[in-house]
Every structure is written in C-alpha cells, then in structure tokens.
Amino acid sequence: MAPKDTTEFDELAGLPAVDIRSAIRAGRYSGQTAGLAMGCLQGNLVILHRDNAYDFIRYCQRNPKPCPLVGVSDTGNASMPSLGLDIDIRTDIPLYNIYRHGELDTQVSDISEYWSDDSVAFVLGCSFSFEEALLAEGIGLRHIDNGGTVPMYRTNIETAPSGPFSGPMVVSMRPLSSQDAVRASVVTARYPHAHGCPIHIGSPEHIGISDLGEPDWGDPTVFEDGELPVFWACGVTPQAAIRSADIELCITHAPGRMLIADTPSWRAPNT
Amino acid sequence: MAPKDTTEFDELAGLPAVDIRSAIRAGRYSGQTAGLAMGCLQGNLVILHRDNAYDFIRYCQRNPKPCPLVGVSDTGNASMPSLGLDIDIRTDIPLYNIYRHGELDTQVSDISEYWSDDSVAFVLGCSFSFEEALLAEGIGLRHIDNGGTVPMYRTNIETAPSGPFSGPMVVSMRPLSSQDAVRASVVTARYPHAHGCPIHIGSPEHIGISDLGEPDWGDPTVFEDGELPVFWACGVTPQAAIRSADIELCITHAPGRMLIADTPSWRAPNT
Known part of the structure; x- marks a missing residue:
C-alpha cells in the first residue's frame, strides 16, 4: 500500500x-x-x-x-x-x-x-482540462464549490464495441443556467481531447437516467431554479468497459x- | 485492370x-x-x-x-x-x-x-473536406482553378515513429494572400479530422523545402504578388511511411x- x-x-x-x-x-x-x-x-x-x-x-x-x-x-x-x-x-x-x-x-x-x-x-x-476552461470563463461548477465529486451516470447510449470492450456510455453531469449551458457547450467544444462538447442537455430520461439524485458514481448535486442538467461523456466509460x-x-x-x-x-x- | x-x-x-x-x-x-x-x-x-x-x-x-x-x-x-x-x-x-x-x-x-x-x-x-470549406468561405484555390493537383513536398519534420512506420511529414501547399492565410487557418482549424490548421506559413526553407517549383508530388503552382505559401499536413505522409x-x-x-x-x-x- x-x-x-x-x-x-x-x-x-x-x-x-x-x-x-x-x-x-x-x-x-x-x-x-x-x-x-x-x-x-x-x-x-x-x-x-x-x-x-x-x-x-x-x-x-x-x-x-x-x-x-x-x-x-x-x-x-x-x-x-x-x-x-x-x-x-x-x-x-x-x-x-x-x-x-x-x-x-x-x-x-x-x-x-x-x-x-x-x-x-x-x-x-479528462474533464479537469475543460473544467479549468469553464472556471476561467466565469462559469461556476457546483461540485467544486461544494467540495464533492461530480455525479456520474450510466446511460442507455451504447458505445461502439471493439473486441472485448463495449458497454454503455457513462456521463458526468453539471447543473448550469440555460445561458451557461450554451456558453459551456461552446467552450468545451474546443476541448475534443478532453471529452469535447456535451452529449446531452436537459431531460435525463432521454438518455436512460431515471433519477439524477442517485448517481452511479460521485455525489448527488442540488439544482438551483431554472438550471438544466448538462451531460458530458466521461472517462469512467472505458474503465467500465x-x-x-x-x-x-x-x-x-x-x-x-x-x-x-x-x-x-x-x-x-x-x- | x-x-x-x-x-x-x-x-x-x-x-x-x-x-x-x-x-x-x-x-x-x-x-x-x-x-x-x-x-x-x-x-x-x-x-x-x-x-x-x-x-x-x-x-x-x-x-x-x-x-x-x-x-x-x-x-x-x-x-x-x-x-x-x-x-x-x-x-x-x-x-x-x-x-x-x-x-x-x-x-x-x-x-x-x-x-x-x-x-x-x-x-x-483528406483535404477535400477543408478545401470545400475554404471555397465556401470565398477563398480561391489555385490548383483547382488551374485544374491541377495540389503540390506536395517532403519536409524535414520527422513524424513520431510507431513500429516499422516512420519518416518525414509530407505537406500540401496552397498560395494565399496574407489575409486569406489567416482566414484559412481559422477555417481549417475546425477540421481536425481533415488535417486541421496549417503546420507552416511562409519560408519553405524552415521546413526543409528548397524549391517550391519542384514538388515531390503534384503540379508546381504560380504565386501572385504578395501571396504566401501555406502548408498543411498531407495524407501522402502515411502512404510514404x-x-x-x-x-x-x-x-x-x-x-x-x-x-x-x-x-x-x-x-x-x-x-
């Protein structure tokens, strides 16, 4: 150890x-x-x-x-x-x-x-790269403010298999205002080497997530009024595969x- | 045949x-x-x-x-x-x-x-994708106007080897005005899946090209007054490797x- x-x-x-x-x-x-x-x-x-x-x-x-x-x-x-x-x-x-x-x-x-x-x-x-960029743009990230781990979820989006590696895409989720969701999409699109732009914004059920309050990894997070869940592809995906x-x-x-x-x-x- | x-x-x-x-x-x-x-x-x-x-x-x-x-x-x-x-x-x-x-x-x-x-x-x-984008931006491409093949050159930039594959980077060159060279850099940066932004603008000798009039592949091209040579990484590189x-x-x-x-x-x- x-x-x-x-x-x-x-x-x-x-x-x-x-x-x-x-x-x-x-x-x-x-x-x-x-x-x-x-x-x-x-x-x-x-x-x-x-x-x-x-x-x-x-x-x-x-x-x-x-x-x-x-x-x-x-x-x-x-x-x-x-x-x-x-x-x-x-x-x-x-x-x-x-x-x-x-x-x-x-x-x-x-x-x-x-x-x-x-x-x-x-x-x-990893997401550290784009989170740094979001913070530099003045876009706050709740899991950092709260000293927790970003919540992560299994989705119903299947990855493209290769040999023995396959399985669902795992996503991380950050609650953002509508305006910040758009800005965060633009900023993170410049980071294709760090998961790139979001894969989904809004309705978690559309990607197979039934309860945002029960993440598969990380800590649950709270939403403020008017915030949307913004989902990025997550590096736990290959680990799960x-x-x-x-x-x-x-x-x-x-x-x-x-x-x-x-x-x-x-x-x-x-x- | x-x-x-x-x-x-x-x-x-x-x-x-x-x-x-x-x-x-x-x-x-x-x-x-x-x-x-x-x-x-x-x-x-x-x-x-x-x-x-x-x-x-x-x-x-x-x-x-x-x-x-x-x-x-x-x-x-x-x-x-x-x-x-x-x-x-x-x-x-x-x-x-x-x-x-x-x-x-x-x-x-x-x-x-x-x-x-x-x-x-x-x-x-391949470069067709970004050439289409350049034409859509109103940036003319001489080898297309002249019905020829873009000139390509071996450089002194070594690629990162992997197993038996190695060798110099090959580049394609398009003559552009200073203003279009900047615009073309911005446009092609959005095409990382098609060679991305230029790897060099200006002095060909800095990347080991001694004579632009004698390309290793393709047709020589003419320069108009004030034009710069703009070099993109080229798909001939892996073929040569x-x-x-x-x-x-x-x-x-x-x-x-x-x-x-x-x-x-x-x-x-x-x-």
Whole structure:
C-alpha cells in the first residue's frame, strides 16, 4: 500500500508539472491532482497487456468523446515523451488501482513490479482540462464549490464495441443556467481531447437516467431554479468497459489521481 | 485492370453518396471523386494485414495532423458502419493501388480477391473536406482553378515513429494572400479530422523545402504578388511511411479516388 505522504497539496500547488511529478515519483505525494499544475493537461491512465492493446486503441478511436486518447506508450516502454520528456508511467501517478479480472485488487503508489515488456500504457484526456476552461470563463461548477465529486451516470447510449470492450456510455453531469449551458457547450467544444462538447442537455430520461439524485458514481448535486442538467461523456466509460471485459490484469490511476503532463490543457498533444 | 467506365462524372455529380457508391460498386465508375457528394466526408484508404494494424493505428494516434483516422474496420470485416451503413470497402472505391513491398504492383477496381480474414481497413480524412470549406468561405484555390493537383513536398519534420512506420511529414501547399492565410487557418482549424490548421506559413526553407517549383508530388503552382505559401499536413505522409516500411501487401485508394462517406465533411465521425 501507499506510504504516508511527506508532502502536502499546498506545497505542490503553484509548482511546475515537472516538480510535482518528481515529488510523486519519490513517493512523497499520493493525493488528488485537481488544482495542481493549472494549465497543464492531466490524463486518465490505463495499462493493459499487449494482447488487448489493439482492441482498446480501436475502442478509443470509435468512441472519441468518452475515450479521448492523448498518448500511447511503446510496448514495454514506460516513457511518454509526447506528454513530458521525463515521464515514467510506473511511478509518476500519485496512486494506482490494480484490477484483476475486473475487480479492484489493491492500490499502490509504484507499479514497477507489475510492469513488464508486454505492458502498454494509454493516457486519456479528462474533464479537469475543460473544467479549468469553464472556471476561467466565469462559469461556476457546483461540485467544486461544494467540495464533492461530480455525479456520474450510466446511460442507455451504447458505445461502439471493439473486441472485448463495449458497454454503455457513462456521463458526468453539471447543473448550469440555460445561458451557461450554451456558453459551456461552446467552450468545451474546443476541448475534443478532453471529452469535447456535451452529449446531452436537459431531460435525463432521454438518455436512460431515471433519477439524477442517485448517481452511479460521485455525489448527488442540488439544482438551483431554472438550471438544466448538462451531460458530458466521461472517462469512467472505458474503465467500465475494461472491467466488464474481464481482463486478467489492468492498471489505472486511482480516482482523482491523474498523470500531470507538461503539455498545455487547451490543446491535444501532437497537434 | 479496371474495366471501361459506363458512367460519367457529370452523371454522378449531384447524386447522394449512397448512389455514387452504388455506381462505383457496380464497376461503372473508376474516376476521381473530388467534387462529388459535396458536403460528405471523403477519406483515404489504407488496408493492412492484422499484424501491422496496431503499429499503424498507433502511428495515426501519434501523428494526427497528417494521419487523421476517421474509421477502422473490424479485422476481416469489410463494412464501415460509422461512415455509411452499406459500405463494402472492397468495392466502394473507384480505383485501388496494390502495393507489394512498397512498390506499386497493379491498379484494380475491386479488391475482393486481395481481402482476407486478416485484413484491416483504415480510413483517414483528406483535404477535400477543408478545401470545400475554404471555397465556401470565398477563398480561391489555385490548383483547382488551374485544374491541377495540389503540390506536395517532403519536409524535414520527422513524424513520431510507431513500429516499422516512420519518416518525414509530407505537406500540401496552397498560395494565399496574407489575409486569406489567416482566414484559412481559422477555417481549417475546425477540421481536425481533415488535417486541421496549417503546420507552416511562409519560408519553405524552415521546413526543409528548397524549391517550391519542384514538388515531390503534384503540379508546381504560380504565386501572385504578395501571396504566401501555406502548408498543411498531407495524407501522402502515411502512404510514404507504409512504403518505406516494406510491408508485404498494402492496398490504398488510387490518388484522387476516395471513399465517399455518408457522414458530413465538417465533423469527425462519432463526435
């Protein structure tokens, strides 16, 4: 299990991405990354055996809104030069989830013992990038104001399958005024590498959500008068697809503990 | 070799994509597709053996500007439902190039005899989509006015390699006034699925092009007073990477003979 942290969030806030990764790599920080290295891309991590890599990369190609792929390692190579020259994917994430046959087995802060010559690492863009952009536009986000986790729901929208990977699209939901819903749509459309524009606004029942008060993940949220639910494709989608695929060993980041890249949050790497 | 066409370009112009594909599938048309099914996405085709599929899809992920992947078939399955429900990739392109070990072996209008359970088809967005958008903005394109092929050049910009695939980025060049160069940058940025915004404007020597009058592919073009050369990443890049990779068998569209999809040209499929 992860050792006790010797560095606090507040000590890392304001540092450049490379220094934050250095502290994480040294085992000094295993906490959440939201709010760190503002302006830098953060990403979800998925590590699979090479036998599953092609099916998974094709799953991402077919479902770019829930699975916006921003980096793929060479097989057996833990570096990720397009996201940061020093990145070692085995140590640079604060906390990892180890899944065996879809079940969470343990959490660790260093996966060196799990990494092999057959491992492939995938990094997917995440909502932190577009939330940063929304806040910069003056669009408030309730789950942040309330210190909670954004509510997430399974929908009745099926993703395009690829090999063993399939399942419903999972969405995150943010309550916004009608005017902010429009502005948020325009702003997030500029972030295709971070889920892009909303996939639905309004009636949750149209996408198979019966009760907004009972999210499948995250915390329920309150609505103010006149607010609409605005739904974005969510990075839990590929995680759910991987779990239901019954993969022998899969490693992901622990929730809220992302890879912090050097590349800017407002642009897809390599573009 | 391709049989003699029984349908003329002018008979197809104005027809919906599905009817044009039907004529092509029946072997009645083997000509170019530029100007057909305006508003519909057209794409470059690459067919590889499954053994090369993962390295190639990762090459596209790492080099999205020259290689904007818009569709990948299931292995051994010639349909492409995300681009058109009736598509049969073995028959729906007017003319195919068959490469063996990087050398053009023959051209055919039906690849059924080359397709196997191990074949994978990749479709990549092409400049037709953004050229259509530029023309709609009133930005003239000289190679179209002159009835020629856009000039293309090898650059000194190396693509990010993946397995056997590597090599220089190839660019297409269009001469534009300073004002149109800016407008064209803004317009084509909205087409990341079709090479996106320019990769360079101005000095060709900065990207390793010594003589604009001697393109590596296509026709030289003339400049009018005050015009700048504007360079976009080009779909010849992956073709050159495949040829230099010495792949046993690779099938592509013949130049100018694209897959015509049902999906709109202004939007990446699945988004």
